[in-house]
Structure formats: C-alpha cells, structure tokens
Amino acid sequence: MTGALGIYNYWIYVLLMMIGLYGVIAKPNLIKQAIALGLFQTGIFLYYISMAVIDGGTAPVWTTILDGAQKYEGPYDNPLPHVLILTAIVVSVSVLAVALALIINIKRTYGTIEYDEIEAMDQADKRADYQRGQVVDAADDVEHKLEGHHHA
Amino acid sequence: MLDAFEIVPNLPVLVVTTPLIGGILTIAMGRGKGPWAWATLITGLVFYFTVLLMQQVLAAKTGFISYELGNWPRQWGIEYRVDALNAFILLTVAGVAFVTTLYAQKSVEKEIPQDRHNFFYAVWVLAVCGLLGITVTGDAFNVYVLLEISSLTVYALIAMGKDMNRQALTASLRYLILGSVGASFILLGIGYLMMVTGTLNMEDMHDRLAALPDAVHNRTVLVAFAFLLCGLGLKMALFPLHMWLPKAYTYAPSAVSALLSATATKVGIYMAFRFLFTIFGVGFSFVAMPANVVLSVAACAGILVTGVTAVRQTNLKRMLAYSSVGQLGYIVAGFALANVHGVAGSVIHIFNHAMMKGGMFMAAGAIMYRLGRCDLRAVRGLGKRMPLTMAAFVAGGLGLVGFPLTAGFISKWYLVQGALEAPHMWPVAAVVLVGSLLAVAYTWRVVEAAYFQEPEGDSALVTEAPLSMVAPMWILIGASVYFGVSATFTGEISMRAAKSLLGGAP
Secondary structure, eight states: OOHHHHTHHHHHHHHHHHHHHHHHHHOOBHHHHHHHHHHHHHHHHHHHHHHTOOTTOBOSOOHHHHHSSOOOOOOBOOHHHHHHHHHHHHHHHHHHHHHHHHHHHHHHHHSOOBHHHHHHHHHHHHHHHHHTTOSOOHHHHHHHHHHHHHHO | OTGGGTTGGGHHHHHHHHHHHHHHHHTTSOSSSHHHHHHHHHHHHHHHHHHHHHHHHHHOSSSEEEEEGGGOOTTTSOEEEEEHHHHHHHHHHHHHHHHHHHHHHHHHHHHSOGGGHHHHHHHHHHHHHHHHHHHHBOBHHHHHHHHHHHHHHHHHHHHGGGGTOTHHHHHHHHHHHHHHHHHHHHHHHHHHHHHHHSOOBHHHHHHHHHHSTTGGGOHHHHHHHHHHHHHHHHHTTOTTSOTTHHHHHHHSOHHHHHHHHHHHHHHHHHHHHIIIIIIIOHIIIIIISTHHHHHHHHHHHHHHHHHHHHHTOOBHHHHHHHHHHHHHHHHHHHHHTOSHHHHHHHHHHHHHHHHHHHHHHHHHHHHHHHHSOOBHHHHTTHHHHSHHHHHHHHHHHHHHHTOTTSHHHHHHHHHHHHHHHSTTOHHHHHHHHHHHHHHHHHHHHHHHHHHHSOOOGGGGTOOOOOHHHHHHHHHHHHHHHHHHHOOHHHHHHHHHHHHHHTTSOO
16 A cells, blocks of 8 residues: 555544544543543554554564574564553553542532533632632632633 | 762662652651651652762763663663753752752641641652653653653642642643643654654764754654644643643642742753753754744743733732743743853753742742631731741742842843844843843732731731741742852853753763
C-alpha cells in the first residue's frame, strides 16, 4: 500500500486523539472526561507502536534460542518504542486511577459529577461566604465569569 | 567517610533514588511526628547532596558531570548529565523543598487530618523526587516518566486541601486533565524527535538534528517542535495556558502552595530550556522558527493581564497565584530574547522568584494557620499582630516589584539589559517596567490593609505564628534579600548557564 492509505495507522491515531481531545473539552460529565483522556493517551500509544514497524520486519526475538535450529537474521521491528509504551501505559493507568479517586471524592462531597452543577455549587458557596462577610468583592465574580468563559 | 559509601561518584543518581525510596518508606513512619521528621531528614539529605553536586560541577574541568545509569553506554542506557544550569536548579528545588518541609509541620497539622499525615509526606517526598529527576536527567523519555511522577503526586497534594475547601478536589481534577494533555503532547513531541533521530539522549538528539540536511523544512521535526512548545506551555503555566494554576494554588494546603510555586513551574521552565536550547538549539528554535516571537508575546501579555487580575483579588493566595503566572512571564520573556543577559536573567529569576514567592506563600499560610482564612479583610491590622509574618510578606512583595537591594532587582536588571541588547525587543523592557508597577499595586493593597487599617473580629486577638513557621519563611525571604545585595554567586552561575545554553564555552 502506498500514499495516505499506507499509513492508515497514523490516521487512526490522529482520529483517536481528536475524539479524546473533543471529549476532554466538550463533555461536562467528569467520568466521560476521564474516559476521553484515556482515549487521547491510547492514540499516542498506537502512534509509538506504529513507528516501530519495519517493512517485512518481525518480532525482535532471537529464534535460535526458541527452536535451536534455524536462525532468522532480521529485519526486526524496533523494540524500543514498545518498551517505552509499556512504561507510558503504566503511567496512563496511574493517571486514570488518580482521576477516578478524585471523582469519587467529588461525588461524595458535591453529590454530583456534572461539571456545570459543581460550578453552580461553588458559586453558591462563594455567595454564602460573601454574606458571612468573608472574602470577595465584585472583582472576584468578574474574574470567575472570565474563567467560566474560557472553559466553555 | 563520604568516599567509603562512594557517595560522591554516584551523586547524580542519589539525588533521585534517595527521595524515591525515602518517600515510599514515609508511609511506615506511624501517625505522630514520625512522617514529618523522616521527610525532613530525606529532603535535608537530598539538599546536602545537591550542594555537593554543585561543588563537583564547579570543579569539573569539562563543566559538566555525566553519569551513565548501570554503566550502560548513553546510546542505549539513560544518562544523567549535570551542568551549571541543572546543578543550580537542583540546588534551588532541593533547598526550597527542605525549608518548606520544615515549615510544613504546623501548617499540615492544622489543615490535614492526623491519620493522613504519613501519606501526605510520602507523596510530598515523591513529588520532590519527580521534580529533581526531571532536572537531573539527560534522557528525553526519562523526562516524561519523571514528569508524570511529579505531576501525579502534585495532583494528590493539591487534593489534600479538600478538608479546608472542597474546591481543592475540582482544582486538582482540572489540573490533572490539563496537565495530562500537556504531558501527552510532550510525549508525542519526544516520539516525533525519536522518529527522526533514532535516539532519546538529548545530546545525541541535538547532534543528529544538527546533521539533518534541511531540519527547518522537515515536517516531522516541525510537528515535534509544535507539540513540545504546546505541552511545555501547559506545564509551565505560560499565559494563556495557565488556567489550571490559580485555582490549584488557592485551594492546595498552604505548605503545598509554597512548595509548588517555588519548584513545579520552575522545573517546567527548565524543561523548556533543555528542549528549546539543548535539543533544538538556538539557531532552530529562535532564528529559523519564530519561538521567540510566540513566547515573548505570550509572556508579555501574561505579565500585563495577570498583573491586572492580581490587583483585583481579595484572597491572598489567589493574588500570589496570579502574580506567579506574571513572574513566569518574566522568566519566559527573558529566555525568549536568546541573548546572554536575557537567558541569564531568566535563570537567575527562577532562583530569586522561588525564594520570594515561596516565602510569601509561607506568610499567607501563616495567616491561614492563625485565622483559618487569608483574604484582605483578615489581613487588616495584622501589621501589629503578626509583625514578622507581615514584614516577610512585604519584603517578598518588594522583591516582586524589583526594589533595589532585593533579588528581584537583580533579575530585572539582567532582563532589561537583555531586552535592550536584542534588536527590536525594547517593548519587553517596557512591559517589565509596567509589570513592576502592577506588582506595586497588588503589594500595596496588602500593606494598606495590614498597616493602615484597624483589625476587626478575630484579627484583633491573634498573635504571631509559631517559630517553626516564621523561621523557614525568613530563611527564604532572607535569602532573597541576601542574593539581592550580593549577587556574585547567583550571577556567575547563571551567566555560565546562559553561555553554555547559547552554545558558547561551558
């Protein structure tokens, strides 16, 4: 295969990444954001694995050791990206674990995992603080709106 | 005695392995003062190692120390490489980590439930491990792994503020998502670089990129550059990618805010140094590519916008957080000039800002310790009630302004000099000066409340914060004043770092 189709792995990686990025930005549900983040990172793993492939290459295992008879003299796929991604997968699992731990805590304290509702509750907290005479003047609210705007 | 344990030849790796193993062991240190004492011991030891390492680097004839992990040659294994730049950053990070650990004891007792102290300090020491690891390594993928170690632990540290305010949880999650996207961009950038160069060692990457016939028009290299710039921007909270930072620093436990403001984003900037200068090289990043324009525009906009935002804040920690983004702007604007004085100003400001802002966050934490809040209304009249704390805050504020005889003055001197030397870069000098005026404005709001208004409510009854908080605060603020008066050491080191980054003699 040649041309753009010959590197379809890379198209899939870009597609996965973009779906993930969209989810992270657009979904108000925190669990969906975590899933999207996982998808985003998985896309990158696919990219690294695709990069290791060599035309006609095979798994970088020394076959003499396995069957004792014939010896295959390459070409081998590059094992380094595989090893790197093994590490990156561990990292990504840890990120997901921390994210889920945070979401569980958020669910316990806020009672919801919808970003919009959490934001509204934080605003209500702020108004309560204001009424108790703590913190806040008008500037804080303006700045908060600005932040909300950026997030949207 | 040192030689008996072969400490000196193994210093580069000890800086990482000590907190890595020590951090995990912290969990077993019981429920009382044990975890804190252990964390102090570990960070103190690491600080001592970085001092030794600095001496070694200054004594080294080549100007750097290369350490190959497990004696694997650097083409295959991981190389730790320490030169004047990262020895200086290591010293800063380890020093601040040690002093904030001393400070943390009382603050953490107040802000975090007793049964979680061992986990808190375990994660704390591991965060320091990640930050030091990023700084010491000379291997691009190792940077990513250690970056994630530091990020994951920092997310947990921020979330520990949940018992003070539940917004710490959402702040942490938002940072987690943006931080992971940033780190993934960095991972992608490293992948593209590996595709072109076939290596992960930074020096080798540089040599092979330089040997490419037409790197400037090589799409793979360009994509790597774009991804890395974007990811690094997120990690170092470069305006307008800083949206995660203010909330995270506001709701994190006070000791964590002090540690992070002084170390986390600084290490992000160090990564930018390594990728832009060491790997791509000045010729590619700043001459062939318009990174200098992109970075200095973002930095200058950041200095102005966050300066104005900081003036409008009423919560001290939030004000300091916005001010941090602005100060990072100075550092970025400095190295974007890509001349000796600009880069040296940038390096020296990493150190100076760590001292000043660390001390100021500690002061805000001390107010939090006494009053349970740190807004401008709580600060009223505190000048008389907590004189040492408020004086530390004001001294730090003067440093942010760049008042003569403070460290901030030295940084800005270098930055303005660099800006005037570079062609068409004088607006950067103007922005640095306007930024200083904005710093006057937000510092003045605190001074006015603390010294010219009468205390109300609880503020009238409080006394000075305990010595174990005031002393570390004044160590950092004192350092910022000392290195403002006598800048020979910091100046020489940063000039040396700048020259080696720009490709001159090491």
